[in-house]
Amino acid sequence: MPLDLICPAGSLVSLKTAIDHGADAVYMGFRDNTNARAFPGLNFDEAQAAEGLRYAHERGRRVLLALNTYPQSDTWQRWTGAVDRAAKLGIDAVILADPGLMRYAVRQYPQLRLHLSVQGSATSYEAVNFYREHFGIQRAVLPRVLSLPQVENVVKHTDVEIELFGFGGLCVMVEGRCLLSSYCTGESPNSAGVCSPPKAVQWMDTPTGLESRLNGVLLDRYGKNEKAGYPTLCKGRFEVGGETYYAIEEPTSLNTLDLLPEMLKIGIAAIKIEGRQRSPAYVAQVTKVWRAAIDAVKENAAGFKPTPAWQAELNKLSEGQSHTLGAYHRPWK
């Protein structure tokens, strides 16, 4: 079925919550840096993963496992060990970014379904088809940088199922091609599974306002009435040419609800909700809205219009309480 709803499971509670509220599949990670949300207190050990799988499979849903950081040479076995565990557990698909690891997975477990992670940075059908030919990937998650016509062009030229991000945090950079976090803190999504890691964050109350710093670098300073968000590096305010502004990206979230009819039309296989680091309550609310919306668009694509109630609900959950259609629709183009 097109437009499968893929929801984030940062914990067993979130996994069950997502399933209960209508996710077709959930995605999770193991409790180490083999995935791009390697945050303390998040993710699954083997027993929890087994329990999550049982819960999902009993209800006819699927569990995907993100192994989407790049294996480091001296700890290669951590990543192959994770592939081994995924195969043993009966995970429905592993989401990989590294070609070396894909080769390992396909050689050891030819039956294991492979998805290309957004961290693989594939933005063209030539790149997507490369992974198809060499490793038999069945689905690719595209970076949040293409417009919908560009996405459509990819879909037209490949047999690989295409998955898009629909809601949640917005990377303005091509995923897998951003080292800003390691430049500032030493840890990047590629090599450490984190962006702007919490341990590098400092909040300081100063006479000129509340300051957020990342490894000592001033990311922003907030006035009395300004709401301070999580200090993600690219969403800070900086000085360029004598002006201080959000030089890279505003602190907004991605929300593509309006684009659902078009996504259905061009044959998008699945919509991914970002946010394994968010609470079970968040997962419940977002899953509920997106389930209703996807059901509605499948029922009647021509007459589809997001309800004000859905948008209000999603806006409440958005970073900076505002949202954008991202690159899919390019107001800035």
Next chain:
Amino acid sequence: MNLSLGPLLYYWSRDDVLAFYDEAKHWPVTRVYLGESVCSRRHLLRLPDWLTLAEQLAAAGKEAVLSSQTLIESESDLKTLRRIVGDGRFLVEANEWGAVRLLSEAGVPFVAGPTLNVYNPETLEVLAGLGAQRWLPPVETSRAALASLLERAPAGMETEVFAYGRLPLAYSARCFTARHYNLPKDDCQFRCLDHPDGLPLATREGTPFLTLNGIQTQSAGIYNLIGELPALRELGIASLRLSPQSRHMGRVVDAFQAALAGEGNAADALARIMPGPPVDGYWHGHAGLEYSPESAF
């Protein structure tokens, strides 16, 4: 160990580009990477112009390599990529995996660029099997991580390390230079031309932090491994990549050449002409913006 002149990452006038490569013919670099690898809107030199430059540099005894675009978005980007691969006269640097597909289908050897994200020997082996003869680690790779990878590198694979210049850190579909001028990307008025070394970005307390270069974001600090030649030699690195800057590039190349020849004051000579604060944190396994002065000799 020899020197490579990396691809020009900025947008310069046609005359400036031609003058730059005219000088480069006389610099002690073994190879020169050419072509537009950052933004498809930059058009003052088109592919035929780059091919002409490649011929001229080859005639001057340089190995000319064509660098492919890092972020491929449109069918027209793919068309350019196919023409680069199809020309067949020059080695190509693949900067994303679509280019790897086309080059391996064509059955030609290629250079695996730094944005292919090779972090382990298994992935390097995949690339070797497809025709890569030379590769660059991601710029965030530390000396220790590189040493560990090279212990099991495929036989005959040549390693090139980004050794000088502002670090290319991120790519976006969005143009941050156009954003600065409140212009839409499709009508950017080519403002990158006004910033031959990118647009400096500082924190709100005035500390230089990053450099905006159209859709690419670079470091503000200048990565410089001139003090690390013994370590680079020990690792068996084949080449050092020096990234073009608008001023004094010939002197940068000369400084590295002098350092390779064992001249002790080369690092000091380089320090005097660097257009920004030095950084080398990545090499030492730290945050990229850090600098360890004791590592310079």
